[in-house]
Amino acid sequence: MATSDISFDQLKQRLEQEHGLLAKELKHEMLLNTLVPSATAIESAELGELMLMAKSSFIPNLFDLAIRMEKVDAAVCSIKLGMYGFCVDCEDEIELADLQDDPAQPRCKSCRVHSRYHHNA
């Protein structure tokens, strides 16, 4: 129990760190691609707004960045809600090994397998 608590905290730390870095990179890339008029405009914009803009730009690099940002942002939100580490679909605990592979992993193994076979987006 004690050891898994420690790694849980570490995972959360990694997530928050990645969240900060991604936000910075996303803003930087958006400025480079002139999706926003100025650095001031980007600083006053909501992160959700920026992610939407980045996704609808269809610039591959920016699109990937926004998708990752969205995933990490959702995980950071779930920490605040006390729901971190629980599957968004079935609410079972996500295995620690899976979270160590990707701290932003939102689904348990069986739901991931399920969505892979039933994915029609």
Ligand SMILES: [Zn+2]
């Ligand atoms: Zn699940």
